[in-house]
Amino acid sequence: MAVIQAKYDAAETLIAARSQPEGAAWAVEARKGAQARLREMGAPHRRDEYWKYTNPASLIAADTPRADNFETSETRPFEMLDRLRLVFIDGVFDPKQSDPLALEGVEIEPLSTALNADIHWASSVYGVLEANGQKPVARPLAALNTAQAVQGFAIRVTGKAARVISLIYLRSSETADAMVHNVIKLEEGADLTLTENGPVAARANMVLEVEVARRAAFHHIRAQGRDHQRQAATHMFARLNTESSFKSFTLTVNGKLTRNEAVIEFTGDDAHATVAGACGGDGDFLHDDTVFITHDAVNCESRQVFKKVLRNGATGVFQGKILVQPGAQKTDGYQLSKALLLDDDSNFLAKPELEIYADDVACSHGSTCGEIDENSLFYLTSRGIPFACAQDMLTLAFLNEAIEEIEDPVIAGDIRDRLAAWMERRTG
Amino acid sequence: MLSIKNLQVSLEEEDKQILKGVDLEIGAGEVHAIMGPNGSGKSTMSYVLSGKNGYVVTGGSATLNGVDLLDMEPDARATAGLFLAFQYPVEIPGVGNMTFLRTAVNAQRKARGEAELTAGEFLKEVRAKAKTLKIDAEMLKRPVNVGFSGGEKKRNEILQMAMLSPKMCILDETDSGLDVDAMKLVAEGVNALRSEGRSFLVITHYQRLLDHIKPDVVHIMSNGQIIKSGGPELALEVENNGYADILAEVA
């Protein structure tokens, strides 16, 4: 069939577009393996079931679609945190703008260094979690990333990290095509907060692999850049061991196209995972949250909490699945995905799924889209609050359910303020 | 203060007239009560005066100190001095009661060209007022009306009224569902606000509220019209005999 051939042709084009990087033998193997996976899967195509709401064409187009740089005088997110700053420009690490790679309780290496050395832990994570996450649904752009990425960090956390690690992705070029791959291993009992912010590049392909060992805790807060025309395909793969915890929150306002995939697997009992997001879209905006959570252990809890506010023809997409494997008893799976449509032109497309092969589980899912509640709006305005302000208050209240998933009140407050400012810029 | 002339209102969605020519004059500092059977249009009138969507004014007028109310957005009516204590206060998850109150107070001040209250000034005022209404700090922190009991919701309405210092207060069945103590608390809250420049329109089914908030005039509304007006004795008559006699009298 023509479509299928097109997928394979496109995969070959993607493979040929960048040279295969050098590295240690294990890294070369990992990259070759990823390349082979990509060849087998083909590039994503809008006829693929998994891409039926989001057309991947511009994510794989040979020419990077141009994106104007976004100028703002406002402070960047997370600046109030005590943190180690690692700065990228157009997806390339810039040591001059960054802090020294030294942090108590943590080993940090640039990815290129790690993939040139015999680092055992890295070889058991790099491309391994990604390969695992290719079944049952193909994620070809993640395989492409494993095969070709040279930018990113390998971070091993052995205790409680003394500070937050912040990956700061700034831009300079209007046509840069970035590929960043971060691998993180939290050893037993370790604790790390990682923040990521910024647009990365005109177009970005991101992979984050996180292995969370027994009793370790990983906190992840991400604020994707406000550049209107930027495009991003991000992938997060996490493997959770016994009694570990993984919490990830993403703020997205603006951006022309964002596909955020999260693939989480419970392999040890009594673990917890949260993937949450709040997003605001106005106009030429498509935001896609695609989540796949596999429960393959006993008594694990997973939460998906996504809230989207859409206006002026913006589109929101949610594909979320909870898979409960045989024997994964006492699973508690929660999935909530809601969109608030501020006008008739905006769209929300959702495909929530549960697939359960164990009998003693509690899973719930709710996916709705609606408008601002008229009665609430009247109540607020009847107290003298102008319509636009009342609408913003209710919109923020709607998003709050996702923001509440953030543990740190200071970070939650920062996220709330940014969303409030985003709305205020629109309603005046 | 409030002047309603031949007000006629229909529903927007269906061709049904609810108010069929209401006339009402409330002078400055006066307290008027409206009683009447369920469905007679009391809440509709209070909603139309405050600007709720879903109603069409097909005739008549309503002015507050000479200003045409019906032409304004709800927030402008509030800023002009109108306040409605809702029969069913709305629960708003995710919006803190304090944030809500402060936003409302300062929005009105700003619209009137007055200086906004600082966080400290606001806090001091809201705490003092909440205390007299037995509203504790925890209730102030919670989302607007979420998880409040019926009595707490009504007290929260009175707190908003006290904070916003309106000129014309409409209380729509603020006493319904309250026990005697809660009703007293609400009545005291209202009485504390009575002044020469502030008028009240109290919608109620019960004489007992009017024992505490003494009305100057009592009106009976039925089928979208005020069919009888009188002194406080009219409320007693309703309490003793129900509406049947009055309805028969005017029929």
Ligand SMILES: Nc1ncnc2c1ncn2[C@@H]1O[C@H](COP(=O)(O)OP(=O)(O)O)[C@@H](O)[C@H]1O
């Ligand atoms: N939004 C509405 N939709 C349908 N019917 C309404 C609406 N608002 C009021 N009504 C009708 O108008 C009449 C008057 O109602 P209401 O004003 O609530 O009376 P009261 O407050 O005196 O009990 C009732 O018959 C009620 O059903």
Ligand SMILES: [Mg+2]
């Ligand atoms: Mg009523």
